[in-house]
Amino acid sequence: MTEIPDPSGTEPLIQLQDHGKVVVLQLNRPAKLNALSTALEQELLEVLRSPAVGSAAAIVFTGSARAFSAGADTSELPQMTPERIAAYYRGSGSVYDVVSRLPQPTVAAISGYCLGAGFELALACDIRIADETAQFGLPEVGLGILPSSGGLTRLVRAVGAAVTREIILFGERFPATEAYRLGLVREVVAAGEVMPVALERAGFLAAQPALAVAWTKAAIDAAAESSSASSLLIEQLAYAALNRSAEEGK
Numbered sequence: 001m002t003e004i005p006d007p008s009g010t011e012p013l014i015q016l017q018d019h020g021k022v023v024v025l026q027l028n029r030p031a032k033l034n035a036l037s038t039a040l041e042q043e044l045l046e047v048l049r050s051p052a053v054g055s056a057a058a059i060v061f062t063g064s065a066r067a068f069s070a071g072a073d074t075s076e077l078p079q080m081t082p083e084r085i086a087a088y089y090r091g092s093g094s095v096y097d098v099v100s101r102l103p104q105p106t107v108a109a110i111s112g113y114c115l116g117a118g119f120e121l122a123l124a125c126d127i128r129i130a131d132e133t134a135q136f137g138l139p140e141v142g143l144g145i146l147p148s149s150g151g152l153t154r155l156v157r158a159v160g161a162a163v164t165r166e167i168i169l170f171g172e173r174f175p176a177t178e179a180y181r182l183g184l185v186r187e188v189v190a191a192g193e194v195m196p197v198a199l200e201r202a203g204f205l206a207a208q209p210a211l212a213v214a215w216t217k218a219a220i221d222a223a224a225e226s227s228s229a230s231s232l233l234i235e236q237l238a239y240a241a242l243n244r245s246a247e248e249g250k
């Protein structure tokens with residue numbers, strides 16, 4: 001494993017670890033349970049644009065043992081006027097969408113609290129692996145707002161409107177086993193095991209043909225938004241493009 005050095009000498013909010021074809025992005029604000037401040041989101045956006053991430057074949061997102069992330073930084077919420085919120089989603093707040101559109105497979109490795117925007121970040125990944133300490137929840141309605149970084153939309157598509165209503169309107173925290181039962185988590189592992197398992201699964205995905213993975217991810221996203229006819233056409237066109245590229249590679 002190679003740690004990418006921090007040129008500024010200050011502690012980065014995102015730590016990037018290079019594991020060969022897999023890159024690990026660790027949220028690094030443990031004293032605040034990895035609360036997603038705009039500074040942290042901005043740094044994540046910049047790291048996602050870096051050559052180290054661009055050349056990775058799979059990406060693992062993780063936090064600390066106590067928290068994947070306890071959500072948006074609540075100290076910033078009172079300053080958010082409608083104008084600032086519009087600007088925020090054009091800037092650092094776009095990071096959730098950027099994660100969801102990455103061409104590489106993405107894995108969220110989750111321990112401890114996975115709340116609010118932290119849960120939304122995990123939902124923007126392709127798969128989630130949690131350890132038995134993980135606790136999920138979307139407490140926004142209790143704060144007078146709602147999950148607005150793509151989590152509401154992704155949850156409806158993943159588990160349907162009825163379960164989404166339960167999770168968001170009650171805002172209760174639920175354990176990894178419940179997230180697994182709902183299909184939101186692929187595997188629940190013992191405490192301390194989440195990174196080795198996430199790295200193993202990311203390594204498998206990293207070894208798949210990159211173009212097939214990228215087109216498949218894009219086709220799945222398009223399927224959720226298209227008519228059957230359009231989605232079928234996308235499948236067939238992507239197949240034609242991939243097969244052509246496989247032929248050319250011979």
Ligand code: COA
Nearest residue numbers: 031032033035070071072073074075113115116117139140
């Ligand atoms: N934003 C900013 N700071 C946060 C935070 C958040 N979302 N979540 C936790 N923190 C900070 C706390 O303020 C505290 O900082 P301090 O030590 O400087 O006072 C530190 O992280 C540890 O949190 P603490 O509340 O002491 O830990 P806990 O184990 O008692 O409780 C939680 C953990 C997650 C239950 C609790 O911190 C919490 O409810 N956080 C807010 C979750 C939330 O509402 N997220 C959605 C926001 S839209």
